[in-house]
Amino acid sequence: MKRAFKYRFYPTDAQAAELSRTFGCVRKVYNLALAARTEAWTLRQERVNYNVTSAMLTAWKKTEELAYLNDVSSVPLQQALRHLQTAFTNFFAKRARYPRFKSRKRSRKSAEYTTSAFRFRDGKLTLAKMAEPLDIVWSRPLPEGAAPSTVTVSQDAAGRWYVSLLCEDPAVKPLTATDTAVGVDAGLGHLLTLSTGGKITNPRHERRDRARLAKAQRELSRKAKGDGANRASARRKVARIHARIADRRRDNLHKLTTRLVRENQTIVIEDLTVRNLLKNGHLARAISDAAWSEFRSMLEYKAQWYGREVIAVDRWFPSSKLCSNCGTLQHKMPLHIRTWTCECGITHDRDVNAAQNLKAAGLAVSACGAGVRPQRSTPGGQSATKQEPLRREP
Numbered sequence: 502m503k504r505a506f507k508y509r510f511y512p513t514d515a516q517a518a519e520l521s522r523t524f525g526c527v528r529k530v531y532n533l534a535l536a537a538r539t540e541a542w543t544l545r546q547e548r549v550n551y552n553v554t555s556a557m558l559t560a561w562k563k564t565e566e567l568a569y570l571n572d573v574s575s576v577p578l579q580q581a582l583r584h585l586q587t588a589f590t591n592f593f594a595k596r597a598r599y600p601r602f603k604s605r606k607r608s609r610k611s612a613e614y615t616t617s618a619f620r621f622r623d624g625k626l627t628l629a630k631m632a633e634p635l636d637i638v639w640s641r642p643l644p645e646g647a648a649p650s651t652v653t654v655s656q657d658a659a660g661r662w663y664v665s666l667l668c669e670d671p672a673v674k675p676l677t678a679t680d681t682a683v684g685v686d687a688g689l690g691h692l693l694t695l696s697t698g699g700k701i702t703n704p705r706h707e708r709r710d711r712a713r714l715a716k717a718q719r720e721l722s723r724k725a726k727g728d729g730a731n732r733a734s735a736r737r738k739v740a741r742i743h744a745r746i747a748d749r750r751r752d753n754l755h756k757l758t759t760r761l762v763r764e765n766q767t768i769v770i771e772d773l774t775v776r777n778l779l780k781n782g783h784l785a786r787a788i789s790d791a792a793w794s795e796f797r798s799m800l801e802y803k804a805q806w807y808g809r810e811v812i813a814v815d816r817w818f819p820s821s822k823l824c825s826n827c828g829t830l831q832h833k834m835p836l837h838i839r840t841w842t843c844e845c846g847i848t849h850d851r852d853v854n855a856a857q858n859l860k861a862a863g864l865a866v867s868a869c870g871a872g873v874r875p876q877r878s879t880p881g882g883q884s885a886t887k888q889e890p891l892r893r894e895p
Contacts, residue, residue, distance in 0.1 A: 502673040507665045510637040524610040528603040531581045553588040574629035576618035611655035658740035682767035684860025688768025696851035696860040707790040758799040769863030772813040786798040820855040
């Protein structure tokens, strides 16, 4: 299994200048190719593929206006064209939106090198067009005998430099199968509630730095707009606070998802539409800070690594309104109600009950692929409407 190992590094002034030029050239080539492909389709109904844009790149380098493209390694430029081809492939397969132009200020600064454009020997990485190896902080060792197939260099908004090495990791292999399963209900009061009754506190990372962030943003708003040094310094200060929040959040999610995957064979979650939930102006900040989408993404790829199963239950499944003991469906369940008593006499914690219902529904889908059966009855005596079939993730 191939896995990326990301490390921070500290470039010299010459290396930083070379990488900055490379980032700019990668962005320029990507935008030129995107414009050419869009124009060809709009005017002539002609599809332009990677091979055609590669020939265009050769022609661009020969022009006086774009001669500076010869000053950087050609490999990251070719990789930019391949990335654009992947973006169009995803668009035509309806997995993504139409590719957008890269912005100098807002887009991610990165460049990808393949084996012909870097040298990795004795733990030292040297990129093309550079005389000295990168000063990498090896925060964790690479797998023994690892030979990176690609190297991606990037710089974040806070000015930090990172290098990501893609290589085979023999440690990533299926874990011993178990018969344990858990339902996971995501929330805001508690980040996660498990069907076992356990609750994981929401760290609220953004709230801890909210005052500092607001002060830095006020200082940035007072700076004159443009490319001045003062505004750039204030912008980096804001970016560093955002980076600190994101780093803590990502670290916490990695620990939670790794624990869930190692301890359970089957993990059942709810198929939440976070994009729609963010339209709630009162809860958007808290939902963004909880990072439910990132949690699900981590859970799914780690489950794939270690031979586990993640099942997403349809978002319309009434997990909160359904009694996990007798199956009675309540008419309404406002968010402010955190505990409720069913007509069968069982008092439920709203989140724990939802997690237990998710687990039961997910296991039913895993066993036979069936949908949710009509519930027995509602408290008012009327039969509950049949729920939509559960959708299992591919």
